[in-house]
Amino acid sequence: MSDVVGLPVRVRVVGRPGCGRRTVTRVLRGAGVAVVTSTAAADLDVHVFAETVKPEDRHALTTSPRPVVAVLNKADLTGFGGSGPVAAAAERCRLLSERVGVPVYPLAGLAAAAAVDDRILDDEMLGALRRLTVDPADLGSTDRFATGRHALPDAVRRRLLVDLDLFGIAHAVLALRNGADRTAVISALRQASALDGLLAGLEAAAAPVRYRRLTEEFGDSAAEEAVAARMAAAIDVVQAAGMTVDADVSAQAHLRRAVVWQRYSGGPVSRLHSRCGADIARGSLRLWERAGGIPEALP
Incomplete structure (x- = not known):
C-alpha cells in the first residue's frame, strides 16, 4: 500500500477575517487533525464563520473544489435560555446545513482550545478558578468581570477572559464546585465546547477522501x-x-x-x-x- 493511502486527511482552515480562524486552527491541531496552509495540499476545507452565513461565506461554501465542513465559531455567544447557547447554536447549524448544503457544526473555540492545550489551564489559572468557586465574581459581562471589585488581580482576570472567556470560566467554575480535578475540568470544557461533534463531522467528511485514495491505489x-x-x-x-x-x-x-x-x-x-x-x-x-x-x- 502506498504512502499516500496512509496519509492523514489534511484540512485547510479558511473563512472571513475576525471569525476565529487562528483559534480553530489551534484547536484542530491540538486535537490531532492534520492542518495545512497550502491549497494544493488540502483534502478538505474547514470554513469558519461567526454569527451568520454572509454572502461571501455562502459563495465559498458552494464553490470550493474540495469537500467542505463549516464551523459556527463563538457558538457560546449565540444566546442564553433553553439548554444553553451551544445547544441553540447546534439547532442553528442544523438549519444552516439544510440551507447551504454542507454540514455545519458549532464550536466554542476558546473552551475547546483550553481542552486540547495543556499549557492554558496551568496552576495560576486553576488557582484563580478555584478562588471563584468560593468568592464569586460578576460574570454578567466581560466588562463587569474585568473591572468589578474582586480579590483576583486585574491581570489574572484579563488572562481568564483571553484564554477562556466568560463561557469557559463559568463551565470551569461549575466543574470545580462539583469536585472536579484538573483533568475533569478539561473534560468539562471539551464537552461544553462541542469539539467532539466537530471532530466527528470531520471524520465523516474524510471517509470519501480515504475511499477515493484506496480505489486509486488498488x-x-x-x-x-x-x-x-x-x-x-x-x-x-x-x-x-x-x-x-x-x-x-x-x-x-x-x-x-x-x-x-x-x-x-x-x-x-x-x-x-x-x-x-x-x-x-x-x-x-x-x-x-x-x-x-x-x-x-x-x-
Whole structure:
C-alpha cells in the first residue's frame, strides 16, 4: 500500500477575517487533525464563520473544489435560555446545513482550545478558578468581570477572559464546585465546547477522501487485501451518510448484505455511493465464500 493511502486527511482552515480562524486552527491541531496552509495540499476545507452565513461565506461554501465542513465559531455567544447557547447554536447549524448544503457544526473555540492545550489551564489559572468557586465574581459581562471589585488581580482576570472567556470560566467554575480535578475540568470544557461533534463531522467528511485514495491505489484488483480494504472504506462512507451496515458475521448475513448493497448500487444514488455499494457487495460475497456459504433461495 502506498504512502499516500496512509496519509492523514489534511484540512485547510479558511473563512472571513475576525471569525476565529487562528483559534480553530489551534484547536484542530491540538486535537490531532492534520492542518495545512497550502491549497494544493488540502483534502478538505474547514470554513469558519461567526454569527451568520454572509454572502461571501455562502459563495465559498458552494464553490470550493474540495469537500467542505463549516464551523459556527463563538457558538457560546449565540444566546442564553433553553439548554444553553451551544445547544441553540447546534439547532442553528442544523438549519444552516439544510440551507447551504454542507454540514455545519458549532464550536466554542476558546473552551475547546483550553481542552486540547495543556499549557492554558496551568496552576495560576486553576488557582484563580478555584478562588471563584468560593468568592464569586460578576460574570454578567466581560466588562463587569474585568473591572468589578474582586480579590483576583486585574491581570489574572484579563488572562481568564483571553484564554477562556466568560463561557469557559463559568463551565470551569461549575466543574470545580462539583469536585472536579484538573483533568475533569478539561473534560468539562471539551464537552461544553462541542469539539467532539466537530471532530466527528470531520471524520465523516474524510471517509470519501480515504475511499477515493484506496480505489486509486488498488483499482479493480481482486486480491484479498484490496477487496477487504475497499469494502471497509466503502462502509465508512455510507455510515458517514447516516446508513447502517449489518455487521453480523454469519454466512447468511454476508450473503444477505451482498444482495442488499448490490441492489443499492444500482439504485438512484450518486456515483460515489454506487461504487461503495458495489464494493460492499463484492466484499460480502468474498466473506460469504470464506465462511463456507452455499447457494440458497433468496427471501
